[in-house]
Amino acid sequence: MTGWVKIVGLGPGAENLVTPQVADALAQATDVIGYIPYVARVSARPGLTLHPSDNRVELDRAAHALTLAADGQRVVVVSSGDPGVFAMASAVFEALEDGPAEWRELKIDVLPGITAMLAAAARAGAPLGHDFCAINLSDNLKPWALIEKRLRLAVEGDFAMAFYNPRSKSRPDGFVRTLEVLNEACGDARPIIFARAVSTPDENIRVVALPDARPEMADMRTVVIVGASNTRVIDGADGPIVYTPRSVLS
Amino acid sequence: MTGWVKIVGLGPGAENLVTPQVADALAQATDVIGYIPYVARVSARPGLTLHPSDNRVELDRAAHALTLAADGQRVVVVSSGDPGVFAMASAVFEALEDGPAEWRELKIDVLPGITAMLAAAARAGAPLGHDFCAINLSDNLKPWALIEKRLRLAVEGDFAMAFYNPRSKSRPDGFVRTLEVLNEACGDARPIIFARAVSTPDENIRVVALPDARPEMADMRTVVIVGASNTRVIDGADGPIVYTPRSVLS
DSSP states (O other), rough: OOEEEEEEOOOOSSGGGOOOOHHHHHOSSSSSEEEEEHHHTTTOTTTOEEEEOTTTTHHHHHHHHHHHHTTTTTEEESSSTTTTTSSSHHHHHHHHHHHHHGGGEEEEEEEOOOOOHHHHHHHHTEEESSEEEEEEOOOOOOOOOHHHHHHHHHHTOOOOEEEEEEBTTOOOOOHHHHHHHHHHHOOOOEEEEEETTTSSSOOEEEEEGGGGGGGGGOOTTTTEEEEEEEEEEEEETTTEEEOOOOOOOO | OOOOEEEOOOOOGGGGGHHHHHHHHHOOOOOEEEEHHHTTTOOOTTEEEOEEEEEHHHHHHHHHHHHHHHTTTTEEEEESSTTSSSSHHHHHHHHHHHHGGGGGGGGEEEEOOOOOOHHHHHHEEEESSSSEEEEEEOSSSSSSHHHHHHHHHHHHHOOEEESSSSSSSTBBBHHHHHHHHHHHHHHOOOEEEESSSSSSSSOOOEEEEGGGGOOOGOOOEEEEEOTTTTEEEEEEEEEEEEEOOOOOOO
């Protein structure tokens, strides 16, 4: 078998945040598979077939990639950000585990990318500069009770927190509840960052105190970061800088 | 003031994991500041002064960067991985907060990089494919009791976990205790990944069941990843693939 699959991260949006390793993989590919807006970031060229697909068909997409590779194609599966963070890598391995034995012989690589929370953190300062958690707020694939449990434990452990998929049109209520839980559990005015479409022309970074956060500040293009209890906000030349110190005194 | 500071992430080691944004910053710099092995990754050229410094002088290094920028220099502070994850960005902002008022007028940017845990996760499969925590196991800057508390809460929340700075010659006991706490709290044989020097010629990835983990499997060049309770190991063409499914059933 000469086909392969590379599951790659395109980073948050800007071309200069795509690693050379990922650019090389795209240059070698015969097929690119992924969600429509991510495939749209790949330049067309002779010999390359683009296979954009809709949201929520991750397993079909993964099986398609593995089938093409088993046929000898060089397949790149694209995610935004990092492919291993709430993205396509797990879906491909789920499909691999449930698929035909011949797929197990395929060369499959995961190529990391700049994930949204780290791009967002960089634009805000260094809010994730100490221990932190990453939580997907979508309850499409897990029960809300588990999300709430993790939120409360993350606050109890005084982790900074990064939230992916905070709010969509089909799930307007979860983020309302998230803010209620956070305000109740944190009980302070620590900073919360709404980072939308980081590194794209639509980028918008907003820093507010947790009690002032409103659900409509987030949408599906937003990563939300909540500080730990000792996270600080200072004035910088370009606006507020949010950072979590490296040290926690005993 | 025409000087600036860019706090950049060089990624885990390989040149093809350095973003073009970071490469551009290095090309524009007059001064590069950082820990000796990271500064060694930057090519010397006329007009560029390299300022390598030893470990544990992060605040001095940060003040040096800000002082040079206030004098009009174009200063790049280098970290490995991502500068906002247990690295130099927080140190620079700590120095900024405590420093002279004129520093607040400086243009300071953080440029993200591929952090070690995501490079390690990619090499192992997708162990961080669902909610996860990142914990620095060094007790140089926080009490061990807080580390243990966070470990136990992370297990209780069934997060996957990534550990930075697991073990050093001066702290041989912390990781022994970490493995004891994990075995006690997890009570199962979930996979643990020891990913050493990812993307460098010294790379070594080792996957074992948690009860089989030994302290000497980690050193300061190792990132350790522990799965959630539902993390799976399957056979792939290049060895074991570790992944955490996207879905948690209620």
